[in-house]
Amino acid sequence: xxxxxxxxxxxxxxxxxxxxxxxxxxxxxxxxxxxxxxxxxxxxxxxxxxxxxxxxxxxxxxxxxxxxxxxxxxxxxxxxxxxxxxxxxxxxxxxxxxxxxxxxxxxxxxxxxxxxxxxxxxxxxxxxxxxxxxxxxxxxxxxxxxxxxxxxxxxxxxxxxxxxxxxxxxxxxxxxxxxxxxxxxxxxxxxxxxxxxxxxxxxxxxxxxxxxxxxxxxx
Amino acid sequence: xxxxxxxxxxxxxxxxxxxxxxxxxxxxxxxxxxxxxxxxxxxxxxxxxxxxxxxxxxxxxxxxxxxxxxxxxxxxxxxxxxxxxxxxxxxxxxxxxxxxxxxxxxxxxxxxxxxxxxxxxxxxxxxxxxxxxxxxxxxxxxxxxxxxxxxxxxxxxxxxxxxxxxxxxxxxxxxxxxxxxxxxxxxxxxxxxxxxxxxxxxxxxxxxxxxxxxxxxxx
Numbered sequence: 001x002x003x004x005x006x007x008x009x010x011x012x013x014x015x016x017x018x019x020x021x022x023x024x025x026x027x028x029x030x031x032x033x034x035x036x037x038x039x040x041x042x043x044x045x046x047x048x049x050x051x052x053x054x055x056x057x058x059x060x061x062x063x064x065x066x067x068x069x070x071x072x073x074x075x076x077x078x079x080x081x082x083x084x085x086x087x088x089x090x091x092x093x094x095x096x097x098x099x100x101x102x103x104x105x106x107x108x109x110x111x112x113x114x115x116x117x118x119x120x121x122x123x124x125x126x127x128x129x130x131x132x133x134x135x136x137x138x139x140x141x142x143x144x145x146x147x148x149x150x151x152x153x154x155x156x157x158x159x160x161x162x163x164x165x166x167x168x169x170x171x172x173x174x175x176x177x178x179x180x181x182x183x184x185x186x187x188x189x190x191x192x193x194x195x196x197x198x199x200x201x202x203x204x205x206x207x208x209x210x211x212x213x214x215x216x217x218x219x
Numbered sequence: 220x221x222x223x224x225x226x227x228x229x230x231x232x233x234x235x236x237x238x239x240x241x242x243x244x245x246x247x248x249x250x251x252x253x254x255x256x257x258x259x260x261x262x263x264x265x266x267x268x269x270x271x272x273x274x275x276x277x278x279x280x281x282x283x284x285x286x287x288x289x290x291x292x293x294x295x296x297x298x299x300x301x302x303x304x305x306x307x308x309x310x311x312x313x314x315x316x317x318x319x320x321x322x323x324x325x326x327x328x329x330x331x332x333x334x335x336x337x338x339x340x341x342x343x344x345x346x347x348x349x350x351x352x353x354x355x356x357x358x359x360x361x362x363x364x365x366x367x368x369x370x371x372x373x374x375x376x377x378x379x380x381x382x383x384x385x386x387x388x389x390x391x392x393x394x395x396x397x398x399x400x401x402x403x404x405x406x407x408x409x410x411x412x413x414x415x416x417x418x419x420x421x422x423x424x425x426x427x428x429x430x431x432x433x434x435x436x437x438x
Contacts, residue, residue: 050319050352062308069314076307088295089281095288100269103322133269 005030008044008056010037011201012209014158015067016055021154022074024195025081030057068098071151084151097137097144098155105130106158113170114214120172127174131183134159138182142189153190159183160191161200162210169211224249227263227275229256230420231428233377234286235274240373241293243414244300249276287317290370303370316356316363317374324349325377332389333433339391346393350402353378357401361408372409378402379410380419381429388430 007023007030009016023030035044035054047056047063057064057073064070075083085091108130111123134156138144144152159175167173177184190196226242226249228235242249254263254273266275266282276283276292283289294302304310327349330342353375357363363371378394386392396403409415 051323059308064308064311065315066318069311069318072314073307073311076310088292089278089283091295092283092288092292095291096284099285099288104270 004058004060006033006058007031008033008035008041008047008054008058010035010054012206013054014162015053017157017199017201018067018154019055019057019070019074020199021149021157021195022071022083024199025083025149026074026078027080028074028078068102068155071098071154075151082150083154085145094144094151097134097152100130101134101152101155101158105134109158109163109166109174110214112174113166113172124172124174128179131175131180135180135183138186143186149190149193149196153186156186157190157196157200160187160196161203161206163187165203165207165210168207169214223277223279225252225277226250227252227254227260227266227273227277229254229273231425232273233381234272236376236418236420237286237373238274238276238289238293239418240368240376240414241290241302243418244302244368245293245297246299247293247297287321287374290317290373294370301369302373304364313363313370316353316371319349320353320371320374320377324353328377328382328385328393331393332385332391343391343393347398350394350399354399354402357405362405368409368412368415372405375405376409376415376419379406379415380422380425382406384422384426384429387426388433 005028007016007019009019009032011034020032033041033043035041037054040052044054044056045052047058048054048065050065053065055067055070057070059073059077064073071083085094105127108123108127112120112127115123137152141147143149144156163175167175175183175187191200224247226235226238228238228251230253239251252260252262254260256273259271263273263275264271266277267273267284269284272284274286274289276289278292278296283292290302304313324346327342327346331339331346334342356371360366362368363375382394386394394402394406410419
């Protein structure tokens with residue numbers, strides 16, 4: 001039986017983008033299905049009735065949900081490019097930072113850029129502190145994964161293109177080159193990697209879309 | 220070199236309890252260090268400077284943070300009892316439900332039992348809907364892991380003892396036998412399993428502690 005692989009995604013979603021990058025690194029072919037978040041397809045509702053969110057990876061009829069879970073599955077299912085480190089402790093460290101980005105950093109960035117005006121200053125401070133921890137974790141490495149991109153780099157995709165669009169859309173500056181020289185360099189290198197580059201959405205359209213989604217006028 | 224393994228935990232934490240159960244299932248010896256959350260030890264601050272939370276598992280000097288990450292590490296490091304399913308798709312499904320419990324269900328239960336009075340009814344409804352999804356996922360199985368307990372059972376430990384204490388402390392009834400016959404049966408069977416039983420905190424003390432922590436008088 002031929003392998004069937006589809007990805008239900010959305011062009012502006014950094015979570016969908018993670019899966020696209022991982023599949024590209026693994027050199028795995030798949031059918032891409034673009035979802036309209038304001039008019040969700042019967043396929044999405046069927047495969048993810050719980051929260052009806054993208055990305056959903058469907059492998060031989062089996063739906064996989066949640067980008068972090070999907071990345072684990074991709075690395076376990078297809079050989080070739082290693083997304084997770086081999087050593088169990090290094091793998092645990094990578095999983096910790098992936099969770100840190102999703103559970104702590106991204107909500108903090110969202111509050112800093114699009115949260116209520118009165119709590120804005122504190123939110124910017126919090127997001128800055130969390131970014132500082134990630135800056136330290138990069139150490140002298142080119143990527144979080146070392147010489148090549150790995151799990152944490154892929155999960156941190158939001159910090160490359162999306163954060164710039166967030167900043168432009170909201171007028172809040174978070175990850176400046178002066179404050180975060182390592183992350184800024186990483187961001188540039190990451191976005192220049194071929195597997196990443198060809199899967200990133202067009203920046204201007206993304207800025208307009210995010211601004212309309214979060215509803216705050218640019219300053 | 221002899222293996223060094225310590226767990227920094229707290230008696231009333233369901234997250235610490237997960238790690239205790241997993242180590243017991245793997246028949247791994249470790250040194251347990253009880254943390255006082257109101258007076259955190261230098262060891263905890265050293266090993267988890269990011270959010271200073273338990274559990275922290277320290278293996279040969281390497282700190283591991285976040286209970287889900289620790290459970291993955293335990294299963295990868297020690298042979299014997301399998302905590303995660305072998306099949307990659309089943310493993311992904313288990314990871315999804317573990318994440319569902321932590322990211323969606325537990326916050327909903329907390330809001331339902333201890334959230335603001337005015338949003339209480341809606342919060343109870345939300346928690347009930349999420350519990351219903353878990354009830355369905357049990358199907359006709361004895362445990363989420365099948366005939367023996369696995370990742371999802373361990374992560375769902377909060378639903379056995381803690382939820383009862385939450386309910387008694389807050390006066391909110393969520394997981395009744397009538398509404399959730401499968402989960403109720405599961406809860407009883409899970410708590411009766413020897414690896415679980417000997418690691419659960421004493422119920423009355425837990426109820427008093429949780430009530431004092433969340434600050435709502437019993438009805």
